[in-house]
Amino acid sequence: MGEALSKIIKQLGDEKVVLGASLKDRYPHIWQMDEPLNTQAVILPGSTKDVSLICKICNEHKQTIILHGGLTNLVGATISDSKDIVVSLERLNNILEVDETSRTMTVEAGAILENVQNAADEKDMLFPLNFGAKGSAQIGGCISSNAGGMRVLKYGMTRNQVLGIEAVLADGTVINSMKKIIKDNSGYDLKHMFIGSEGTLAIVTKAVLRLREKPSSRNCAFVGFNNFEKLTGFLKYADKALGGKLSCFEVMWNSTYKTLTSPPSTLAPPLDYQYKYYVLIEALGGYPDQDSTHFSEVLETAINQELILDAVIANSASDHNWFFNIREDVSVMKAGPGYDQHFDISLPINKISEYVESTIQQLKTIDQVIKAFAFGHLADGNIHFIVMKSSLDRDLKNKINDIVYAPLAKLRGSVSAEHGIGLDKKAYLPISRSVDEIQLMISLKKTIDPNNILNPGRILDLNKV
Numbered sequence: 354m355g356e357a358l359s360k361i362i363k364q365l366g367d368e369k370v371v372l373g374a375s376l377k378d379r380y381p382h383i384w385q386m387d388e389p390l391n392t393q394a395v396i397l398p399g400s401t402k403d404v405s406l407i408c409k410i411c412n413e414h415k416q417t418i419i420l421h422g423g424l425t426n427l428v429g430a431t432i433s434d435s436k437d438i439v440v441s442l443e444r445l446n447n448i449l450e451v452d453e454t455s456r457t458m459t460v461e462a463g464a465i466l467e468n469v470q471n472a473a474d475e476k477d478m479l480f481p482l483n484f485g486a487k488g489s490a491q492i493g494g495c496i497s498s499n500a501g502g503m504r505v506l507k508y509g510m511t512r513n514q515v516l517g518i519e520a521v522l523a524d525g526t527v528i529n530s531m532k533k534i535i536k537d538n539s540g541y542d543l544k545h546m547f548i549g550s551e552g553t554l555a556i557v558t559k560a561v562l563r564l565r566e567k568p569s570s571r572n573c574a575f576v577g578f579n580n581f582e583k584l585t586g587f588l589k590y591a592d593k594a595l596g597g598k599l600s601c602f603e604v605m606w607n608s609t610y611k612t613l614t615s616p617p618s619t620l621a622p623p624l625d626y627q628y629k630y631y632v633l634i635e636a637l638g639g640y641p642d643q644d645s646t647h648f649s650e651v652l653e654t655a656i657n658q659e660l661i662l663d664a665v666i667a668n669s670a671s672d673h674n675w676f677f678n679i680r681e682d683v684s685v686m687k688a689g690p691g692y693d694q695h696f697d698i699s700l701p702i703n704k705i706s707e708y709v710e711s712t713i714q715q716l717k718t719i720d721q722v723i724k725a726f727a728f729g730h731l732a733d734g735n736i737h738f739i740v741m742k743s744s745l746d747r748d749l750k751n752k753i754n755d756i757v758y759a760p761l762a763k764l765r766g767s768v769s770a771e772h773g774i775g776l777d778k779k780a781y782l783p784i785s786r787s788v789d790e791i792q793l794m795i796s797l798k799k800t801i802d803p804n805n806i807l808n809p810g811r812i813l814d815l816n817k818v
């Protein structure tokens with residue numbers, strides 16, 4: 354046992370530390386629950402004071418810390434080795450306050466996203482961040498990875514939902530910026546430095562979240578297209594015609610849609626399989642009757658103008674769940690034989706079609722590639738690929754990475770739209786960021802965490818530019 358760990362156990366007590374055989378029920382990722390967790394110990398702080406103490410001791414002993422939230426990241430960010438100490442925020446999971454007048458919710462970092470959504474809903478308000486892993490992802494994890502999801506088009510990313518933060522630096526200093534205000538131009542907005550820093554600059558312990566008024570109408574539809582230009586034209590048309598109510602525009606290529614609506618999925622297809630592209634749209638508004646009539650009219654006009662080929666409108670709350678579950682339950686794509694490799698790229702909307710077609714064509718030429726699924730948050734220029742392959746060979750992984758990432762430099766795209774860099778995408782960071790940008794990130798990391806104890810090796814290798 355390392356010196357830092359014995360000091361931590363002495364100060365915090367045994368009951369906050371998981372060690373030895375008890376570690377067998379712990380894992381590095383929610384999709385890798387059969388893989389053993391490699392670490393000295395998992396520490397479960399019960400307060401910000403505990404987190405500060407852990408950091409102080411670890412900093413003094415140059416002891417590395419790997420942070421665990423809900424373990425749903427898709428970039429290898431929570432993998433540790435036997436020398437690391439894992440700090441999991443799971444016990445700091447309280448919702449401390451919902452302030453309906455200021456329209457804020459104050460939470461501890463380990464609060465589960467879905468619980469936060471439900472707590473807002475109970476007060477007739479909305480916390481708009483929403484994605485498939487909501488039942489496990491924690492607010493601290495969402496903040497640290499600046500998660501996006503399905504309503505970015507209307508409400509923005511996690512960054513836009515956070516008004517205040519409490520964060521602990523590597524040396525144990527607690528930065529308390531738990532403000533409920535939207536506007537604060539008094540100097541650098543430090544919370545934004547922590548948001549999206551993937552736990553490399555600080556441990557988020559609390560946050561003040563921004564709530565919105567809960568929309569009283571929700572309308573959704575699945576829409577079919579055979580032509581991508583019509584699809585992007587429909588995005589512009591629908592956004593304008595719905596007058597700010599469009600909240601989600603999710604595209605699925607034919608084979609993705611088919612897989613999401615065929616066994617082992619239990620979800621039926623709302624539209625048959627004849628179209629090349631399918632889009633799930635959602636509009637949120639304030640006038641249930643008028644909004645639903647208006648939504649139908651917008652789609653009817655689109656059909657009459659031949660912008661879309663077909664549409665099915667959700668008629669009930671259970672239809673809404675059915676439609677969204679199709680898009681959210683992407684684990685169905687991983688059913689069957691093989692291993693998966695994930696991508697989360699962004700590029701200008703007018704380049705997406707050509708890029709996706711060419712990427713899938715190239716992936717198909719690799720024998721070990723079983724299938725490549727494309728889908729994503731089209732309005733944000735954000736496409737996901739899930740590539741199923743028959744081998745875990747490193748050269749194969751790199752070859753697939755090269756096919757997906759290489760074109761993005763010329764297209765001024767990004768190797769990570771929302772999942773972050775973690776360990777998996779580090780080698781590809783220079784595709785999205787200039788040498789000067791990476792150098793500035795390194796300077797920042799070295800200034801704030803000079804002993805490189807917080808999530809070392811994630812995003813950046815400090816000595817390589």
Ligand SMILES: Cc1cc2nc3c(=O)[nH]c(=O)nc-3n(C[C@H](O)[C@H](O)[C@H](O)COP(=O)(O)OP(=O)(O)OC[C@H]3O[C@@H](n4cnc5c(N)ncnc54)[C@H](O)[C@@H]3O)c2cc1C
Pocket residue numbers: 419420421422423424425426427430431442462483484485486489490491492493494495496497498499500501502503551552553555556557558681683684771772808811
């Ligand atoms: C089915 C599925 C669908 C998904 N869909 C989306 C999507 O649409 N959009 C999207 O953006 N992401 C998506 N994700 C990815 C993932 O859910 C998000 O990145 C999420 O924000 C991670 O939260 P988490 O609590 O699980 O964090 P973890 O996976 O535990 O950690 C993520 C990173 O944050 C660090 N971290 C965790 N907690 C803290 C803390 N308190 N302080 C500092 N650092 C911390 C970790 O060390 C790690 O670097 C999806 C994942 C799955 C499995």
